[in-house]
Amino acid sequence: MSDGTATATVADRSERSGTRFDIDWVRRNGVFVALGLLLLANVFLTENFVSTGTLRLQLVQVAPVVIVALGMALVIGTEGIDLSVGAVMALAAALIPLYVGYGSVGAIAIGLVAGVVVGLIAGVLVGVVGVQPIVATLGLMVAIRGVANLFGGEIKSIREPGLVSLGTGDVAGVPYVVVIAAVVSLVVWLVVRRSTYGRQLVAIGGNKLAARLAGLPVRRVLVTTYVVSGLLAAMAGILLAARSQASDPTKLGQLMELSAITAVVIGGTPLSGGQVRILGTIAGALLMQLITATLIFHDIPDSTAQIVQAVIVIGAVYVQLGRGKARRS
Amino acid sequence: MTQHSSAAPAAAVGVGDPVLQTVGVTKSFGGVHALKGVDFELRAGEIHTLVGENGAGKSTLIKVLTGVYTPDGGEVRYAGETVHFRRPSDAQHVGISTIYQEVNLVPLLSVARNIFLGREPRRFGLIDVGAMNRRARELMAELGIDIDVTAELGRLGLGAQQMVALARAMSVDSRVVIMDEPTSSLESAEVDTLFRVARGLRDRGVGLVFVSHRLDELWELCDRVTILRDGEWVHTGPMTEMTRLDLVAKMLGRDIEEVRAEGATEFGSSHLQGGEPALLVSGLEVANRLHGVDLTVRPGEVVGLAGLLGSGRSETVKAVYGALKARSGEVTVAGRKVRTGSVRGALASGIALLSEDRKAEGIVPDLSVRDNIALAVLPRMSRAGVVSEARIDALVDTFMKRLRIKASSPDQKVRELSGGNQQKVLIARWLATEPTVFLLDEPTRGIDVGAKAEVQGLIDELAEQGLAVVLISSEMDELVEGADRIVVLHDGHVQAELDSTDLSSSELLAALAGDRETDSQTSTQAEGQHA
């Protein structure tokens, strides 16, 4: 940092904040604005958009992404990344039909434990051994997908009534899946905002060395974060399997890591760590879901939808980071 | 890729003629004026120093001269002709080389590759590694430095790396060499080599710009000085016509009398002493670094740790703090044994360390002032894992007032503060842990003169309140005036202990230089091993 900019900010902040305000505002709230605009456009342009059925379907579809993305947001906040989430989803889902004999609660518990175990391995590799997150979770992603296939084999259907109702039932018209995603969101939000762990996580992501010297339990926080990510991914996998009443270990959760990362980044959490934006992440997931849905409503083929998504991802990140360059120099 | 090793200046420049000039250069960042019409003139065959407080515009001016920034207004002239540098490479092509404070080379590449990066000697279109290494060896011999040019740069010590940067500058036949705090990480034998080379370049008609926080060096090396203050030109003149007091007064924009009355540092006289030792270190050993260091600090006492680079000053405080693994040795605080090798153990025992590298080991740049201050005491500010905002607010408020931290609000990001205020935030962070022993590693390095005085005053105040302080500083004045007692380290063990009440800077210097012969030998070896 140049001495010029450093002191300038203090000396003359009032003048500066005038110009900074807008950029920061866009960075922080761009995703909400975009979401609002797209919703509005759909209300007018898409037939039958404003119907419980449509909204319900959108929310049900986005719920697992939100759950995974929240865990991903925490990991990214520590300057990490978790590529294993999709495989963990598959593993948890693959275990369900195998242990359904223990009742739905038992099977779910086993699925969640599997997620925790994978998260623990990732956390130890990253936090204790010091392997780069991208490599550690890449290795796990490959290995765990294989394990899921070994356990699950071919597609198995899920008929246990408890699980089926978890996936398809609702409370007061709101699907369980959505309720669970909402509760998870609230809890994670509170953890980030109010808990000691949340504060420490953000500090570690911002400057690991400084955090260690300030006596923060760096290893413990890192391990915990990957465990949480694994747990949430397992949860999402189970919900997805329960909803489709089947577990397909080859397909389930594929590319989920990318969807989750996209949601987090579009939501304004920088990949460089040190910040976690929970509401932004949720909005990011909703935005991507709504974009896909909008394209489908208007009979735009998958291929074009993907191309549009690609352009939007770049555009969104550009808005968030593009002007960061000026600040850096 | 082009080879541009022999980029000749537009016109021949005779010794004494201006080679690099700025005329009315302005530069602002987001509405803040960092340079307000600065005139600067560097002549061929002189060493010119650029002086000013942090924020005076020194670095900005240097970045304009080297093409990192393009000026908003005014012009840059090279060899009498107006030039427009858009990138650092533009400046390099015409013959302006820069050596930065933090070595800007590539650690994973060899010394020779670093010297010739972008201008490698080639044969049949491919890099001629043999010729490259040979020429690198010749250059090093010319500089009088014994370094294996095929070694990975990152395995050399900082001093050696700085020499490589210099060799790189020499290899391009530069007309201008700009050195931005090149000596801040050098050991004094290396400083001597650097100065020798710099004078050699000057005698060959090269114009050199030299920036250093160590004022003594300016009179030793430089011919002329330009002083900047608040982005404006204040003075240019021969170094010999300047007294130290003059210089400081001009930098600060204060009267000479005022400066004289306050003394060179902000330290008062001696502090309360006596009582049981607050910190007792015995036989501290760290593999290859420390060989049995003993240290005693009483409550209210400021103990200075002196020593040349590589003597183990920073290692001592880091090992005491548990950030560096000790092989053996015992640390007790107020009679209680401290678990070594654990930062958290040390913190719990009441030890705090303000580390030397503020940026890398101190601040969390994107967090607010508030969160940075509360960082080390989060568990204490929480109940059942939930943070109490009210308690943190109270804590932060107290310290921002007590340390006079200048920030727009507690929520301002720390990265936006000046170096001095960042340092105060860190001091607040450690004071919040209510330490018994405060280890300060170069607390005033790289902060402006005003903040420096405040930090010095604060150290005094803390000692008066009964804190045991260990102070590391490369500035003699600071140690002599600030410390009650000075422990001189040499090669990882205590060489001397001096009572500083009637000590002069020159006596301390003598103690430091005590064993000159063996010292420079061992430290050269140490540099070779430094990774």
Next chain:
Amino acid sequence: MSTTMVDPATSNAPESALANRARFASLVQRQGALAIFVVVVAVASVSFDSFASQGNITGIAVQASFLAMLALGMTFVIMTGGIDLSVGSVFALGGVLAAWGAQHGTLVAFVLPLAVCGAIGLVQGLVIARGALPPFIVTLAGLLFARGLLLLLSDEGATTYKVPRGSSFRELAQGELLGIPYPVILVVVFFAIGGLVLHRTSYGASVLAIGGQEDAADLMGLPVVRTKVLTYVASALLAGFGGVMIASYTSSGVTILGVGTELEAIAAVVLGGTLLTGGAGTVLGTLVGVLLLQVIKNVINQIGSLDSDWQSVVSGTILLLVVTLQRVLTRGDRT
């Protein structure tokens, strides 16, 4: 700054155990994959008669050649400190374009995929280098984009273009010289050129310098933007060419190829000892990494009783073991 507090490496004992350890660590870093490769090959040759047969070895080499192309480009990208997630999709896109182009002549089958893939690489490179956006995100978008384009060309994946019978385009991957299939020869040639480019050209020097210390490279006047753009273009071209090769090999444009291949390529590069932080590595190591992954696949296929899913379990585990070993050994040596 290159020194940190946790590093006790300054020493006045010149030949310490630490230095030996560092040397060993660097050996493991560079040659760990090779050691495992040799062991696996040795064990497999003894255990399965069919493994060491000429047919099987040729098969492994040809199968590995496609991934090798992607991994070569990835090596350069990772050395600049970046990452290219788009190569799997670009690889598949190149294959589909080549198969479609083969219907209009062999030249089209070469030029069209390379032009399109090169353009994708160019855009990615420009956005990353000029726009200063994170490579991870940009190439993630590239992954979606290339896959979308592929689906668009193939009627949402419903159409598989065939290379016409008798087309000379088939020769590229199905022909051979002195009993060595062309793809294998191409890989050897490309990697030789890659090694030369990395170590003996100023472009290669810039790649290493940028990955080692980008700010320094910039201040030293190296062409940072150009080097990065070139690297992403090269990566996309190599991935596209891999696609061209596989289209020739399978005589068709298979649309479902390349999913997750980018991760295999990254794994091969990391196994080969290239630091993911950039700045150091060798192309030869990458080749060993690719072969190791391919041999593991082959061995698991040889063990008839084993599910092919073991492939990914073993590959993933080996990757984790190698990086863990690298980490544990280099600890304390790191700056």
